Amino acid sequence: MIKFDQVSKRYPGSDEVLRDVSFSIETGELVFVTGHSGAGKSTLLKLIAAIERPTAGTVLVGNQNVSKLRAAAVPYLRRKFGLVFQDHKLLFDRNCFDNVALPLYINGVTGSEAGKRIRAALDKVGLLGKEKTMPITLSGGEQQRLAIARAVVNRPSILLADEPTGNLDGNYAAEIMALFYAFQQVGVTVIIATHDAHDISAAQGKVLRLNHGQLSEGGRPT
Amino acid sequence: MMQWLNQHLQALQLVLSRMRRNTLAALMMCSVMGATLCLPGILYIIVDNLNQLAGNVQSEPQISLFLKLDIKPETIAALDKQLQDHPDIKSHRFVSKNSAWEQLQQDAGTADVAGNLEKNPLPDAYFVQPKAFDPITIERLQSEMQQWPGVVLAQVDANWVKRLYSLLQLGKKAILVLAALLGFALVAIIGNTIRLQILTQREEIEVSKLMGATDGFIRRPFLYAGALYGLGGGLAAWLLLAGVITLFNFSVADIAQQYASNFRLNLPLWQVNLAMIAGAVGLGWLGSYIAVGRSLAQFNLK
Numbered sequence: 001m002i003k004f005d006q007v008s009k010r011y012p013g014s015d016e017v018l019r020d021v022s023f024s025i026e027t028g029e030l031v032f033v034t035g036h037s038g039a040g041k042s043t044l045l046k047l048i049a050a051i052e053r054p055t056a057g058t059v060l061v062g063n064q065n066v067s068k069l070r071a072a073a074v075p076y077l078r079r080k081f082g083l084v085f086q087d088h089k090l091l092f093d094r095n096c097f098d099n100v101a102l103p104l105y106i107n108g109v110t111g112s113e114a115g116k117r118i119r120a121a122l123d124k125v126g127l128l129g130k131e132k133t134m135p136i137t138l139s140g141g142e143q144q145r146l147a148i149a150r151a152v153v154n155r156p157s158i159l160l161a162d163e164p165t166g167n168l169d170g171n172y173a174a175e176i177m178a179l180f181y182a183f184q185q186v187g188v189t190v191i192i193a194t195h196d197a198h199d200i201s202a203a204q205g206k207v208l209r210l211n212h213g214q215l216s217e218g219g220r221p222t
Numbered sequence: 223m224m225q226w227l228n229q230h231l232q233a234l235q236l237v238l239s240r241m242r243r244n245t246l247a248a249l250m251m252c253s254v255m256g257a258t259l260c261l262p263g264i265l266y267i268i269v270d271n272l273n274q275l276a277g278n279v280q281s282e283p284q285i286s287l288f289l290k291l292d293i294k295p296e297t298i299a300a301l302d303k304q305l306q307d308h309p310d311i312k313s314h315r316f317v318s319k320n321s322a323w324e325q326l327q328q329d330a331g332t333a334d335v336a337g338n339l340e341k342n343p344l345p346d347a348y349f350v351q352p353k354a355f356d357p358i359t360i361e362r363l364q365s366e367m368q369q370w371p372g373v374v375l376a377q378v379d380a381n382w383v384k385r386l387y388s389l390l391q392l393g394k395k396a397i398l399v400l401a402a403l404l405g406f407a408l409v410a411i412i413g414n415t416i417r418l419q420i421l422t423q424r425e426e427i428e429v430s431k432l433m434g435a436t437d438g439f440i441r442r443p444f445l446y447a448g449a450l451y452g453l454g455g456g457l458a459a460w461l462l463l464a465g466v467i468t469l470f471n472f473s474v475a476d477i478a479q480q481y482a483s484n485f486r487l488n489l490p491l492w493q494v495n496l497a498m499i500a501g502a503v504g505l506g507w508l509g510s511y512i513a514v515g516r517s518l519a520q521f522n523l524k
Contacts, residue, residue, distance in 0.1 A: 049432075075436045077434070089425070089432070106435040106439055
C-alpha cells in the first residue's frame, strides 16, 4: 500500500530530516510513527501525502511513485487520504456542516448525497446535533472530532493523523484514539504520528520509531 | 457533465453569497469599473455621432466656380451650355455678382464690411452639384472646370468635410489608445482586488489544497468574481453613458436648433453596447486569472 525505499529528505538550509528510511505498510494496518520532537514524524507524513517531495529515494502509494508525480496529478493522489492535523485546520468562517462538506465539494459530490454523507460522518464522531454550530464554540476535543469527520467524509482508504491528540487532555485523547481504532476495524489504513507513548500502549499496531531522522527499531525490513 | 455543471453552479453560488455579504465593496468595484469604461465610451459616442453627421453633409459636395470680373455675357452663356451638357453634373445654379452683393449687404454679419466697400468686389459665380460623391471624381471635375475659359477659380466646398473626416479618424485612434490604457488599468485594479480576496481566504485555499483540490477548483470562484465585477462594471458603464447622453442632449438640442437641425446624440448600436459589456467581463476574468495564477504559483503548503 505504502512503501518507502531509502528515502531521504533535506529542507533547504538544514540537515537531513529523514535519512535512508525504508519501510512498507499494508492495507488496513494501524501504524504509529513515534519519536522525539524534530525526529521527522511530520515530514514522513508529508512525504506520503505529497505535501513534500523526497530529496532521494522513492515513495510509493498504491503503486504510484509519489516522488515522480506530476504537479497536476497530486490533487487526485491526495483524495485517497484523510488528513488530521494537530491544529485541526478547521475553517472558522462557516458552520460544522460546511466544514465537513468541503472535501465532498472538492470531489464534486453535492446536493442530497453530500448531505447524507456529511450527517453520517458527523454521527460517527458524535457531533450530529451540531451541524449548524460554528466550530469556534466547540471544545478542543469536539473540534478535533470535527476535523476527523472532515477527514473521513470522503471515505478515504488511508487516514493520516499528525499529533491528533497533541493539544488534548487524557480523556479527550482516549476518545480520539478510539475513533481511529474504529476506522482501522472497518479496513482503513491508519497512520498516526505521535510522541505520546500512552496512545501506543493501548493498541495493537505497528510502531515506526524515528530517531534523528533514522528508523531505529520496529520497522519491518523490506 | 452534470458534475461539471454542478461545480460551476456551486462556485457561482459561493461567489454570489460572498458578494451579498460585502454588497458595498462589490458595488464600489462595479462603479469604479463603470466610470473607467465610461470615459472611452463617451468619446466613442461623440466621434461616432460626428461621423454620422459628417456622413450626411458629405453626401452633397458642391463645386463653386468663380468667374472673371470682366466676363462677357457670351462666355457665361457658353459656360451655361457646357454645364448643362456635362454628363457628371447633376445641377447648377448661377448667382450674379449683383445678387451676391445685395445678399452681402443685407446679411447682418457682413453688412458692416460691405458698407465700407465702395464698389462690388464679387465675381459672378456658379454653384455646381456633381452626380458622383467620391473625392476622386470630384477632384477630376474640379481640375477640368478650372481649365474652362472665364473660370478664375473652381473650389470644392467639401474640403472641410474631408478635414473633419481626418480629424475623426484621429479621434478613433485616440479612443483605441485610451481604451487600451484604461483596459490595462482595469485588469490591474481587478487583479489587485482579487489578490486581496485571496489573502483573506488563504486558510480555505490551504485546506482545500490539502484535501486534493485542483488548481482549477481553487481558481473557479475567483474567476467568477472577476467576471461578475466585469459584468457589473459593464452594466454600470452603460447606465452612466445613457445618463450622460440624456444630459448632453439638452444642450445639443439647443445648438442643433440654431442650425435648423434635428441632430441628437444617439446611444451606440446594441452590438457596441454588448461588445463593451462583454469586453468588461473579459477584462475582469483576465485580471483575476492573472492574480490567482500568481498567487497559486507562490502558494506553499506549510
